[in-house]
Amino acid sequence: MNNLKFGYSRVVVLVGGIAIKFPRPTSIKSLAVGFAANLEEALIWLRFGGGAGICPVLFWTPLFSVMQRARMLVEAEYDEADVLSRLSGRGYRVDVESGRRNFGVVSGEMVTVDYASNYGDILRYLKGKVEKLTSANKVWNGDVERNN
Numbered sequence: 001m002n003n004l005k006f007g008y009s010r011v012v013v014l015v016g017g018i019a020i021k022f023p024r025p026t027s028i029k030s031l032a033v034g035f036a037a038n039l040e041e042a043l044i045w046l047r048f049g050g051g052a053g054i055c056p057v058l059f060w061t062p063l064f065s066v067m068q069r070a071r072m073l074v075e076a077e078y079d080e081a082d083v084l085s086r087l088s089g090r091g092y093r094v095d096v097e098s099g100r101r102n103f104g105v106v107s108g109e110m111v112t113v114d115y116a117s118n119y120g121d122i123l124r125y126l127k128g129k130v131e132k133l134t135s136a137n138k139v140w141n142g143d144v145e146r147n148n
Helices: 028-052 080-087 119-140
Strands: 004-006 010-015 018-023 057-060 065-068 094-096 103-106 109-112 115-117
Touching (some): 028 057
Antiparallel strands (some): 094 115, 103 109
16 A cells, blocks of 8 residues: 555555655745645644545644545445535535545545645735734734724
8 A cells, every 4th residue: 555645745654544744845836835725724624624525634733734544435436526516515626536536434434535725815815814913913013003
């Protein structure tokens, strides 16, 4: 069994019942996208929990994330229309690549295990948060005049 998986932006190590995802350091871009992907999964899990349609995030840091490992779907379980209908309407956008190898089961629920996402959205979100923190810090330090 292959316990090491390589994607565009991450390397996944499968150990027992967990999957550990590391940003892939093949380029600055893949490293940044890997960090963003790990953060995005953690944020999705925090917001939607078991309704997220992804494997549970057990632990997260910028350098790696630990998720519960899914049992992969077998051919008899895979029906593309059924899979896509079950995973639609999750409240966030995940562009699921087609194919049985991209889906699994955790605690009886179907989840996506290999997907591409709109990292632009998460990067814009983070940029907005950084700008707010920077503005708040300037006010706190007295670098900006307050309008009373």
